[in-house]
Amino acid sequence: MRKLLAVLLALSLVLSACVVTGEPQVGVAKKEQGEVKKEGGGSSVGKEAHSAPTAEPTTEPTAEPTAEATTEPTAEPTAEPTIEPTRGATLPRRDGSTSNSELTPITLFLGYIPNVQFAPVYVAIDQGFFRENGIELTIEHGFDETDGLTRIATNNLQFGMISGEQVLLARARGAPVKYFFRWYQRFPVGVMVPKDSPIRKPQDLKGKIVGVPGKFGASYFGLKALLNAAKLEEGDLREVRAIGYDTAPIFCERQVDASVIYIANEPLQIAARCFEVDVIAISDYADLVSNGLVTNEKTIAERPELVRGMAEAYGRGLALTIANPDLAYQISRKFVENLAEDDPIQKQVLLRSIELWKAERLGESTDESWRLTAETLVSMGLIDSIEGYQDAYTNEFLPESYE
Numbered sequence: 001m002r003k004l005l006a007v008l009l010a011l012s013l014v015l016s017a018c019v020v021t022g023e024p025q026v027g028v029a030k031k032e033q034g035e036v037k038k039e040g041g042g043s044s045v046g047k048e049a050h051s052a053p054t055a056e057p058t059t060e061p062t063a064e065p066t067a068e069a070t071t072e073p074t075a076e077p078t079a080e081p082t083i084e085p086t087r088g089a090t091l092p093r094r095d096g097s098t099s100n101s102e103l104t105p106i107t108l109f110l111g112y113i114p115n116v117q118f119a120p121v122y123v124a125i126d127q128g129f130f131r132e133n134g135i136e137l138t139i140e141h142g143f144d145e146t147d148g149l150t151r152i153a154t155n156n157l158q159f160g161m162i163s164g165e166q167v168l169l170a171r172a173r174g175a176p177v178k179y180f181f182r183w184y185q186r187f188p189v190g191v192m193v194p195k196d197s198p199i200r201k202p203q204d205l206k207g208k209i210v211g212v213p214g215k216f217g218a219s220y221f222g223l224k225a226l227l228n229a230a231k232l233e234e235g236d237l238r239e240v241r242a243i244g245y246d247t248a249p250i251f252c253e254r255q256v257d258a259s260v261i262y263i264a265n266e267p268l269q270i271a272a273r274c275f276e277v278d279v280i281a282i283s284d285y286a287d288l289v290s291n292g293l294v295t296n297e298k299t300i301a302e303r304p305e306l307v308r309g310m311a312e313a314y315g316r317g318l319a320l321t322i323a324n325p326d327l328a329y330q331i332s333r334k335f336v337e338n339l340a341e342d343d344p345i346q347k348q349v350l351l352r353s354i355e356l357w358k359a360e361r362l363g364e365s366t367d368e369s370w371r372l373t374a375e376t377l378v379s380m381g382l383i384d385s386i387e388g389y390q391d392a393y394t395n396e397f398l399p400e401s402y403e
Contacts, residue, residue, distance in 0.1 A: 103136035104306060109148035109160030111291075113141050114336045116346050117264065117353045119328040120183070122335045124317025133309030139335075149294070153177050158299045159310055164289025164373050165221060167392050172383040176297040179393040181311045181363040183318070184290035186283035186356040189222035190263040192251070195276040199258055202230035202285055211243040211256035218290075219260040225286035225376045248273050264352040268345060283356075287369040288376065289393075290356075304397070311397040315362050319402040322354050362402060365393045 110118060121139065124130055130137040142148055149166055151157035153175035167179045191210070193199045199208065205227075212219045220240075227234060234240055243250045243259070247266060251259045252274035261267065267277050282288070293314060295307055321328035329350055333339045339346060370393055374386035 102134060103131060104134055105136045105138065106130075106159060106306070106310070107138045107140050107157060108310075109152070109157055109162075110139055110141050111145055111148075111161060112143065116329065116332045116336055116339060116350050118335075119332045119350060119353075120314060120318040120321045120357075122317075122332050123321050123328050124313050126331045126334065127317065127320065129313040129316045130309075133313045135306070135309055135313060137313075149175070149177060152294060152296050155296055155298050158295055158303075158306070160294050161291050162294040163218070163291050164370065164393070165377060167294055168370075168374055168377055168389060169382060171388065171392050177294055178297060178300060178391075179289070179292050179294050179365065180300075180307060180395075180397050181293035181314060182289065182359075182365045182393075183292045183314075183363075184356050185359040186281070187222060187225075187286070187288040187290050188262055188264060188353075188356050189218055189260060189282050191223070191226065191258050191280040191282070192247075192261045192267055192270065192277050193258045193280070194254070195278050197257065197278070199280075200278075202226050202280060203232065205230070205258060206232060206236045207238050208257035209239045209241055209255075210237055211241050211247065211250060211259040213245050213247075213260075214242045215240065221376065221380070222282045222286075222288065223260050224380055225288055225372070226280070226282045228376060228379055229285040264356065265349050268348060286376070287366070287372055289365065289369050289373045292363075292365075300394075308397045308399075311363060312399045312402070315399060315402045318357060318362055322358060325350055325354060361398070363398045364395055 108121065110121065118139075125137055125139075140148075145160075145162060145166060148157065148160045149162050149170055152160050152162070153170060161183065162177075162179070164179055164182075167177055170177050191199075191202075191205070199205060210223065212223060214220065223240070224234070227236075238257075241256055243256065247259050247261060248270055250256060251270060261279075263279050263281060267279055270277050293310060295310075300307055325347070329347055330341075332350075333341065367390065370389050371386060374383065374389040377383045378386060
């Protein structure tokens with residue numbers, strides 16, 4: 001069954017890539033400096049790396065995958081073997097001077113499957129930044145972010161890329177997890193409308209039909225924050241309609257007035273299939289915390305140098321990706337199977353993602369964004385109060401620079 005699911009997933013992604021999509025290509029790669037584990041299962045339609053509020057973490061992963069690593073628990077990680085990397089261009093690579101015997105093996109949990117939008121991690125592995133910090137990194141992709149966060153909380157895993165609202169939800173239930181590097185500086189979700197639509201600002205959504213994949217996850221969480229910023233209630237809309245993950249057929253037929261989407265990839269898909277669109281970026285109205293590096297309090301207390309090394313290594317990979325997208329794209333081809341040497345759409349997805357990562361100080365969290373994220377969760381009835389939100393994050397492990 002696992003092989004059948006993997007085949008179906010690969011076929012659907014190949015077909016969607018013919019149109020244009022920011023969905024990740026299927027496949028993983030094994031490298032000298034790090035290993036990427038393949039995760040099987042899941043829907044044929046995927047979203048970005050970002051995920052959203054989940055139910056209370058449990059010690060056992062759930063069984064049913066979703067198309068987005070979000071509120072609903074999803075497929076458990078598999079033990080599927082790794083495969084050889086996609087052939088790519090000859091690239092410069094930095095080999096750390098640390099010997100293998102001196103390296104600390106670390107597994108980093110990432111959502112979904114190998115994807116050009118994970119380029120900073122791939123760059124940091126390829127260029128030896130983790131090894132220079134004494135880390136032998138293995139990537140574990142998985143659909144079930146709840147499982148990943150649960151394993152971090154119980155110290156069965158030390159690090160993962162987890163969304164800020166997940167961290168707040170977990171801490172509200174007593175999980176000792178902490179966010180220490182903010183990857184996405186801008187929330188990656190927005191509201192898409194046809195270019196000829198009269199909807200120009202959030203207040204214009206009043207009385208309109210707005211499509212969401214479902215009333216859960218990053219899309220719904222972002223919509224609630226946008227409505228809060230516009231001083232609207234969900235009841236002020238004509239309808240919030242669950243339309244699933246394949247937005248294009250419904251949106252192109254104008255069955256909804258607007259649709260909540262991931263801004264790095266879905267507008268490209270719609271523009272290619274039907275008509276030009278405009279996007280209201282939620283981050284322009286609500287500075288929510290998205291994905292970043294998360295660990296547990298035990299690791300911080302006992303291995304602070306390891307946490308600092310993860311922040312520095314990943315930060316250097318992120319900085320190089322921002323500075324040299326072409327190099328980052330070619331490195332990503334070693335990790336993302338079937339990523340073409342010169343795919344203009346996937347390059348655009350990477351460039352759009354980079355705009356969401358940029359910051360004056362890479363990795364830095366702000367009190368304002370964490371407070372707003374907590375307040376949004378309270379407004380949704382997912383946590384009782386914002387008390388303790390400042391304990392959910394830290395900036396103490398960020399280096400002064402990433403040179």
